Amino acid sequence: MSRKKGNNLFKNIAxxxxxxxxxxxxxxxxxxxxxxxxxxxxxxxxxxxxxxKRLGSDIMLVPKGAxxxxxxxxxxxxxxxxxxDASIYEKVSSIDGIAESTSQIFLKSLSADCCSSEVEIVFFxxxxxxxxxPWIEEEYAKTLSGNQVIVxxxxxxxxxxxxxFGQEYPVVAKMAKTGTALDSSVYFSKETMPDVIAHAExxxxxxxxxxxxxxxxxxxxINLRSEAKLEKVLETVHQTIGDIFDVxxxxxLNTSLAGNLSRITGIVxxxxxxxxxxxxxxxxxxxxxxxxxxxxxxxxxxxxxxTRKTLIRELLSExxxxxxxxxxxxxxxxxxxxxxxGTYIGMQFQMPYLGPSFAKALLTMLLIVLFxxxxxxxxxxxxxxxxxxxxxxxxxxREE
Amino acid sequence: MLLAxxxxxxxxxxxxxxxxxxxxxxxxxxxxxITGESGxxxxxxxAVLAGILRPDSGKVCLDDxxxxxxxxxxxxxxxxxxxxxxxxxxxxxxQYNILDNIVFPYLSGDTKNGQELFERAxxxxxxxxxxxxxxxxxxxxxGGEQKRACLIRALLMKPQIVICDEPTTGLDGKTGKKILxxxxxxxxxxxxxxxxxxxxxxxxxxxxxxxx
Ligand SMILES: Nc1ncnc2c1ncn2[C@@H]1O[C@H](COP(=O)(O)OP(=O)(O)OP(=O)(O)O)[C@@H](O)[C@H]1O
Ligand SMILES: [Mg+2]
Numbered sequence: 001m002s003r004k005k006g007n008n009l010f011k012n013i014a015x016x017x018x019x020x021x022x023x024x025x026x027x028x029x030x031x032x033x034x035x036x037x038x039x040x041x042x043x044x045x046x047x048x049x050x051x052x053k054r055l056g057s058d059i060m061l062v063p064k065g066a067x068x069x070x071x072x073x074x075x076x077x078x079x080x081x082x083x084x085d086a087s088i089y090e091k092v093s094s095i096d097g098i099a100e101s102t103s104q105i106f107l108k109s110l111s112a113d114c115c116s117s118e119v120e121i122v123f124f125x126x127x128x129x130x131x132x133x134p135w136i137e138e139e140y141a142k143t144l145s146g147n148q149v150i151v152x153x154x155x156x157x158x159x160x161x162x163x164x165f166g167q168e169y170p171v172v173a174k175m176a177k178t179g180t181a182l183d184s185s186v187y188f189s190k191e192t193m194p195d196v197i198a199h200a201e202x203x204x205x206x207x208x209x210x211x212x213x214x215x216x217x218x219x220x221x222i223n224l225r226s227e228a229k230l231e232k233v234l235e236t237v238h239q240t241i242g243d244i245f246d247v248x249x250x251x252x253l254n255t256s257l258a259g260n261l262s263r264i265t266g267i268v269x270x271x272x273x274x275x276x277x278x279x280x281x282x283x284x285x286x287x288x289x290x291x292x293x294x295x296x297x298x299x300x301x302x303x304x305x306x307t308r309k310t311l312i313r314e315l316l317s318e319x320x321x322x323x324x325x326x327x328x329x330x331x332x333x334x335x336x337x338x339x340x341x342g343t344y345i346g347m348q349f350q351m352p353y354l355g356p357s358f359a360k361a362l363l364t365m366l367l368i369v370l371f372x373x374x375x376x377x378x379x380x381x382x383x384x385x386x387x388x389x390x391x392x393x394x395x396x397x398r399e400e
Numbered sequence: 401m402l403l404a405x406x407x408x409x410x411x412x413x414x415x416x417x418x419x420x421x422x423x424x425x426x427x428x429x430x431x432x433x434i435t436g437e438s439g440x441x442x443x444x445x446x447a448v449l450a451g452i453l454r455p456d457s458g459k460v461c462l463d464d465x466x467x468x469x470x471x472x473x474x475x476x477x478x479x480x481x482x483x484x485x486x487x488x489x490x491x492x493x494x495q496y497n498i499l500d501n502i503v504f505p506y507l508s509g510d511t512k513n514g515q516e517l518f519e520r521a522x523x524x525x526x527x528x529x530x531x532x533x534x535x536x537x538x539x540x541x542x543g544g545e546q547k548r549a550c551l552i553r554a555l556l557m558k559p560q561i562v563i564c565d566e567p568t569t570g571l572d573g574k575t576g577k578k579i580l581x582x583x584x585x586x587x588x589x590x591x592x593x594x595x596x597x598x599x600x601x602x603x604x605x606x607x608x609x610x611x612x
Contacts, residue, residue, distance in 0.1 A: 008504070011495045011496065012495060014495065015493075015494060015495035296491060297493055299452075300491050300492075300493065300505070301493075301505050302452075302476070302479070303450070303452050303479055303485055303487075304479060304480065304505035304506065304553070305476050305477065305478075305479035305480025305481070305505070305506065305557075306476065306480075306505060307472055307473050307476040308472045308476075309472070309473070391452070391453055391454060392452040392453075393447035393450075393452040393453035394453070396452070396487055396489075396491060397487075397489070
């Protein structure tokens, strides 16, 4: 009999097909919106968390005029190059009030044989580094020696090495995912620079005069002593190296980014609540229309001896089937949009965006399926109770 | 034995009291016809007696059970097994064919003998001359054919009392006679019939006529 019972359920649903379809659509849209907003929220938060890790210095000195380029590089990983003389680092690092400092060199991104897209090559100083280190995904021995590299998260590593300009470089660590172009960066020790540049040139990469000559750095990252005055330190830097630099404040960028984040999640929340509220009103409407349409049918069944309890159970299972399929389809549908376009969404918000892992997405989906099904059942229960409690004779006579 | 005491009923939003302190007793084995002009409350008293319309006051007892004091479960049992009700209008579940309409309402709960019910329904459709219509949908049937299907549905579980609201109204003489014969046969098998009617044939067949 169970097969027949299942059939009946679908027949009953089909007999009020239009409103049930509306109900399904409402549940589908509600779930899709909830899923998308949950995933977007999660992704922005993870993106932010990871971003924080690499905006870990108080100030960053860059050549004059390169401020915006440097900020773009920090936030979005856009490929930029700017240089000043390497001697600047020596002069600056000994200034009073500076707790730690390190320098980096950005080589303009080059197409390399390892990777489908161009890679950004960064040289840093493992001795003094406090910027790259905290951002590494797993533990590594801090001494990056010889031609070893650390790679961005989306660079594919084969057998523990990457191939660049015909050379093989052993990979010792991988960066945490950022959701930006920085994921396709490669980090070398400073010492390797002449070597890498030579190989790059051999392979016909276009390099600037400065890059070929060496003796350059792109930026100096500085952390101040807690008691040091920022203005005073900058004043001294100015006196020491002259008016040839701009200052970027990574930690401030971080703060303003966090501000953006809460503004964006605020907007996402408002949209979610507003649409969610509207859709719940629609749920109520469609549940009421469906049950109104079933009034006579329910009355007839009661007159023929079906108990209220059985009827309530049958009606609830119909609502349950619709709700469950609607919310599952809605989440899957939402996945199809949110996942492939994650990077695009992040770009639109101009925020780091890191999509959730498969397991986390599944968990989110499960929670939404349960939540939406519960809401749908709850909004239907009032109408189900009503329709099973009206006087059968009165309901029977009234054709809806 | 069905007993109604001091039944009063006024519909909500209606100025008129349809039933006022009505007393009625239906004895076992009777065929009682209720007559009265249109609007006199025949359908109303039938519904009250069938346990599907709560009166404002008074009580209805089947044997010793006060219908309107029973739990939903017990009243449902009575509707399934003891009182068959045929409404004035032919009402079906439009998503099911005729045979399913007759049998399915009884298939949930403790009714396990599905096969037997289907067979019984087919046999009765045959008896009433609509055996070949079993797999049609309600809207495909004429009014007379629908009425017969409703009658079979009400009688399927062999209830001891059958309450019919105008079983022959609007039907041709031949069909009316078929239905009447069917009801009379049923009564002769030891059951009780109560029918509201304007039809002289029904009155002639009845063992008692009650003018409301
Ligand atoms: N749901 C209702 N709400 C208000 N008044 C109603 C309702 N149903 C019936 N009535 C009124 O109650 C009175 C009795 O109705 P009922 O249907 O019992 O009459 P009847 O004797 O069966 O008539 P007929 O022979 O036309 O079927 C009528 O005056 C009718 O207008
Ligand atoms: Mg009537």
